[in-house]
Amino acid sequence: MIKIAVDAMGGDFAPSSEIEGALEAARxxxxxxxxxxxxxxxxxxxxxxxxxxxxxxxxxxxxxxxxIVDATEVITMDDPxxxxxxxxxxxxxxxxxxxxxxxxxxxxxxxxxxxxVMMTSKLVIGSLPKVDRPALATVLPxxxxxxxxxxxxxxxxxxxxxxLYDFAIxxxxxxxxxxxxxxxxxxxxxxxxxxxxxxxxxxEAFKLLRNSSVNFIGNIExxxxxxxxxxxxxxxxxxxxxxxKTSEGVFEFIMRLLxxxxxxxxxxxxxxxxxxxxxxxxxxRLDYAEYxxxxxxxxxxxxxxxxxxxxxxxxRNAIRVAHDYCTGEVNSxxxxxxxxxxxxxxxxxx
Amino acid sequence: MIKIAVDAMGGDFAPSSEIEGALEAARxxxxxxxxxxxxxxxxxxxxxxxxxxxxxxxxxxxxxxxxIVDATEVITMDDPxxxxxxxxxxxxxxxxxxxxxxxxxxxxxxxxxxxxVMMTSKLVIGSLPKVDRPALATVLPxxxxxxxxxxxxxxxxxxxxxxLYDFAIxxxxxxxxxxxxxxxxxxxxxxxxxxxxxxxxxxEAFKLLRNSSVNFIGNIExxxxxxxxxxxxxxxxxxxxxxxKTSEGVFEFIMRLLxxxxxxxxxxxxxxxxxxxxxxxxxxRLDYAEYxxxxxxxxxxxxxxxxxxxxxxxxRNAIRVAHDYCTGEVNSxxxxxxxxxxxxxxxxxx
Numbered sequence: 001m002i003k004i005a006v007d008a009m010g011g012d013f014a015p016s017s018e019i020e021g022a023l024e025a026a027r028x029x030x031x032x033x034x035x036x037x038x039x040x041x042x043x044x045x046x047x048x049x050x051x052x053x054x055x056x057x058x059x060x061x062x063x064x065x066x067x068i069v070d071a072t073e074v075i076t077m078d079d080p081x082x083x084x085x086x087x088x089x090x091x092x093x094x095x096x097x098x099x100x101x102x103x104x105x106x107x108x109x110x111x112x113x114x115x116x117v118m119m120t121s122k123l124v125i126g127s128l129p130k131v132d133r134p135a136l137a138t139v140l141p142x143x144x145x146x147x148x149x150x151x152x153x154x155x156x157x158x159x160x161x162x163x164l165y166d167f168a169i170x171x172x173x174x175x176x177x178x179x180x181x182x183x184x185x186x187x188x189x190x191x192x193x194x195x196x197x198x199x200x201x202x203x204e205a206f207k208l209l210r211n212s213s214v215n216f217i218g219n220i221e222x223x224x225x226x227x228x229x230x231x232x233x234x235x236x237x238x239x240x241x242x243x244x245k246t247s248e249g250v251f252e253f254i255m256r257l258l259x260x261x262x263x264x265x266x267x268x269x270x271x272x273x274x275x276x277x278x279x280x281x282x283x284x285r286l287d288y289a290e291y292x293x294x295x296x297x298x299x300x301x302x303x304x305x306x307x308x309x310x311x312x313x314x315x316r317n318a319i320r321v322a323h324d325y326c327t328g329e330v331n332s333x334x335x336x337x338x339x340x341x342x343x344x345x346x347x348x349x350x
Numbered sequence: 351m352i353k354i355a356v357d358a359m360g361g362d363f364a365p366s367s368e369i370e371g372a373l374e375a376a377r378x379x380x381x382x383x384x385x386x387x388x389x390x391x392x393x394x395x396x397x398x399x400x401x402x403x404x405x406x407x408x409x410x411x412x413x414x415x416x417x418i419v420d421a422t423e424v425i426t427m428d429d430p431x432x433x434x435x436x437x438x439x440x441x442x443x444x445x446x447x448x449x450x451x452x453x454x455x456x457x458x459x460x461x462x463x464x465x466x467v468m469m470t471s472k473l474v475i476g477s478l479p480k481v482d483r484p485a486l487a488t489v490l491p492x493x494x495x496x497x498x499x500x501x502x503x504x505x506x507x508x509x510x511x512x513x514l515y516d517f518a519i520x521x522x523x524x525x526x527x528x529x530x531x532x533x534x535x536x537x538x539x540x541x542x543x544x545x546x547x548x549x550x551x552x553x554e555a556f557k558l559l560r561n562s563s564v565n566f567i568g569n570i571e572x573x574x575x576x577x578x579x580x581x582x583x584x585x586x587x588x589x590x591x592x593x594x595k596t597s598e599g600v601f602e603f604i605m606r607l608l609x610x611x612x613x614x615x616x617x618x619x620x621x622x623x624x625x626x627x628x629x630x631x632x633x634x635r636l637d638y639a640e641y642x643x644x645x646x647x648x649x650x651x652x653x654x655x656x657x658x659x660x661x662x663x664x665x666r667n668a669i670r671v672a673h674d675y676c677t678g679e680v681n682s683x684x685x686x687x688x689x690x691x692x693x694x695x696x697x698x699x700x
Contacts, residue, residue: 080544143606154541157549191504191591194430199507199588222595226603238549241541242589243596245572250600253576256493261628271624278611278618 001032001065002326003105004319005096008037009074011111011310018111019045021315023053026064028316031323034105036096039070071095077308081115085123093117097124100301107302107322109293111310118155121296121303128331130338133163134298136237136305137174138244142228149175149184150225151297152237153244159236161204164188168214169337170297171232177328178295178321179231187220187230189239194219201236209234213340292317295325298334302326351382351415352676353455354669355446358387359424361461361660368461369395371665373403376414378666381673384455386446389420421445427658431465435473443467447474450651457652457672459643461660468505471646471653478681480688483513484648485587486655487524488594492578499525499534500575501647502587503594509586511554514538518564519687520647521582527678528645528671529581537570537580539589544569551586559584563690642667645675648684652676 006022008015015037022033035042046066053059071092075084088094093112097120099105108125110117118136127134135152142148149171156163168186175184188205190198195206197219209216220230222243235243262272293306293314302325304318325331356372358365365387372383385392396416403409421442425434438444443462447470449455458475460467468486477484485502492498499521506513518536525534538555540548545556547569559566570580572593585593612622643656643664652675654668675681 143603157541189592191507191588191595199586202588221599222592222597223599223602225596225599227599236549238541238552239589239592242539242572243592245541246575246593246596247572247600249571249573249575249577250597251604252573253493254601254604258628258632261632262625264628264631268625268628271621271626271628274621275612275618275625276621278608278614278621281614282608282611 001030002107002323003032003034003065004107004109004322005034005036005069005099005105006315006319007092007096007108007110007112007117008035008042009071009092009112011306011315012308013311014111015042015045017310017312018315019049020312021310022066022319023049023064024312024316025319025323026066029320029323031319032065032067033319034067034069034096034099036069036071036099037074037092038072039068042068069095069099075113075116077113079113079116081113081119084113085116085119091116093120094124097121100303101125106326107304109304109306109315109318109322111306111308111315114154114305117303117305118296121299121301125299125301125303128298128300128335130335131166131170131298133159133166134296135163135167135170136294137171137297138294139179140226140247142226144228146179146181148225148228148231148233149179150189150233150235150240150244152235153240153294154237155296156237158238159201161201161208164201164205164234164236165208165212165214166298166338167234168209168212168216168232170334171234172214173330173333173337174295174297175231177330177333178324181231183215184231185217185229186214186232186234187217187224189222189225189233189235189243190219191221192219193221205234292321295321300331302331351380352457352673353382353384353415354457354459354672355384355386355419355449355455356665356669357442357446357458357460357462357467358385358392359421359442359462361656361665362658363661364461365392365395367660367662368665369399370662371660372416372669373399373414374662374666375669375673376416379670379673381669382415382417383669384417384419384446384449386419386421386449387424387442388422389418392418419445419449425463425466427463429463429466431463431469434463435466435469441466443470444474447471447653450653451475456676457654459654459656459665459668459672461656461658461665464504464655467653467655468646471649471651475649475651475653478648478650478685480685481516481520481648483509483516484646485513485517485520486644487521487647488644489529490576490597492576494578496529496531498575498578498581498583499529500539500583500585500590500594502585503590503644504587505646506587508588509551511551511558514551514555514584514586515558515562515564516648516688517584518559518562518566518582520684521584522564523680523683523687524645524647525581527680527683528674531581533565534581535567535579536564536582536584537567537574539572539575539583539585539593540569541571542569543571555584642671645671650681652681
């Protein structure tokens with residue numbers, strides 16, 4: 001049975017969202033859950049949930065595999081990452097990562113401090129042998145496709161072209177195994193479509209990708225990120241983070257501005273009431289909770305990082321992604337692909 | 351009298367938008383206009399406009415100062431920039447830039463190929479003595495402030511920290527003289543608020559900016575670009591271009607998705623009809639035509655680059671910006687500020 005270590009202390013609604021999401025995942029996916037954090041808090045929350053479910057006649061939780069592992073410390077969102085990771089040896093994030101390292105769990109799911117989860121995963125679990133730099137990926141909603149995987153969105157502020165190549169391999173496997181895209185098209189995030197456009201990094205990465213086994217479709221501009229033209233978009237972690245956060249900012253800005261204008265007159269207010277179902281469907285389509293968190297690709301194990309504001313559904317979907325990642329054997333496929341790529345490039349040099 | 355050279359062949363609706371916008375600017379601002387391009391085309395369009403205006407009893411154009419300068423070639427949007435700039439010696443962009451270089455015009459306004467306008471301006475007009483790298487700026491709409499100036503959005507894919515410092519000085523002057531902000535707050539676009547977050551470039555630029563006369567408020571994340579927290583945002587041209595194009599992409603994506611959902615049922619369709627005024631006000635608020643184009647800051651003259659899809663209003667507003675830039679003496683203020691900064695840093699070394 002696949003076991004997932006869930007950081008129960010991570011998000012803004014911890015441990016409530018974490019425990020509800022974990023219970024749902026355990027029931028729906030038949031996955032084993034290890035809840036990591038302050039055990040008395042977790043036990044109390046768990047009892048409450050079980051009581052409520054029992055009262056409503058739902059006994060499905062009875063057969064679920066839920067364990068608790070105690071961790072006395074919590075890394076908060078405001079903790080300086082490097083210091084907290086070093087000093088809080090008994091944090092829920094670190095204890096959960098150790099469970100993965102020691103083989104007691106196959107994956108770690110956390111809605112905690114993203115920087116701390118990434119650093120702890122790299123330090124405690126470690127990278128896959130052929131991966132120089134693990135990368136944080138996320139799935140963007142698009143108009144046409146199932147969703148576009150973009151990486152790196154924040155694990156590596158400085159990258160070399162060879163890292164972007166690794167990201168292309170890892171992102172392609174994630175897209176095909178988890179998102180379900182056949183032969184995913186890979187784009188390089190840059191500032192013009194032609195090969196000569198971009199900075200030194202993208203120009204070099206362009207050459208590497210063009211001469212590889214990756215299904216490379218060339219440069220992708222910022223404005224085409226959401227069109228579904230590419231199934232995978234690769235970039236350095238600084239650029240990816242800027243692009244992702246900018247998208248969030250524009251979305252919030254547009255929603256606030258629209259709300260403001262819709263409230264302006266009685267007529268538009270009435271119209272807003274009528275259009276509410278459309279807005280709700282629209283929001284659902286963009287809801288990060290549907291996409292199940294951001295995987296850190298390239299570590300010896302599985303780490304899925306959720307938004308700090310994650311609700312139970314988001315946690316449940318992140319556990320589903322972690323589960324699919326394990327059963328889909330993404331890591332051994334990454335190793336095989338990077339191994340093959342290394343061999344191919346050696347062949348090329350003969 | 352300030353004279354503005356307008357590339358009449360540049361945009362998607364050239365020469366019609368250019369000529370209509372130029373006529374409006376000439377009338378409203380009392381500025382002299384030199385229309386540059388295929389003279390027979392320009393003359394025919396000009397005659398048409400004048401006839402229409404005369405028929406409608408509008409004789410205001412009579413006193414405007416409009417000249418035509420012939421340029422036989424046109425650089426298209428699809429032309430490869432480096433080759434077109436070198437080979438098309440008689441392009442409307444180059445002829446207009448020469449007018450600025452030779453003092454026959456004070457500014458150049460073009461809705462043509464952005465790369466070609468930037469390169470030609472740098473080559474033909476040249477940079478201000480103390481400016482290493484001219485930068486392309488644009489004004490973002492925000493919820494609260496008059497608008498946030500962001501630079502560089504595409505002139506320099508690779509930058510040093512000292513360039514970002516120059517951008518901060520130039521952006522501050524643009525914000526105060528053209529946008530009308532007192533003591534503009536300058537933010538550095540990065541991937542976290544703390545000084546230690548970012549890539550090598552932003553970390554070094556952070557130190558430079560903190561120890562300068564710039565009103566520096568620290569790092570700004572992508573999601574805060576539209577909040578009005580900063581009046582000026584500085585970044586390298588690769589990052590700025592990605593952020594800007596991503597914003598455009600998100601906006602288009604959201605509008606298309608909303609339109610799709612609003613058409614789904616009769617109820618939401620009726621609602622959409624009622625909310626139309628709100629959407630129109632909303633669009634007006636985001637309309638690039640209101641903001642008057644993107645200035646290339648740091649050249650010995652003034653170049654304002656408009657969106658390829660510019661209508662007459664956008665051209666008119668770009669001419670207004672170019673006019674205000676000249677009367678506000680932005681360039682001599684940039685020189686004075688950069689000179690003072692150089693002296694201050696020498697003092698610091700004593």
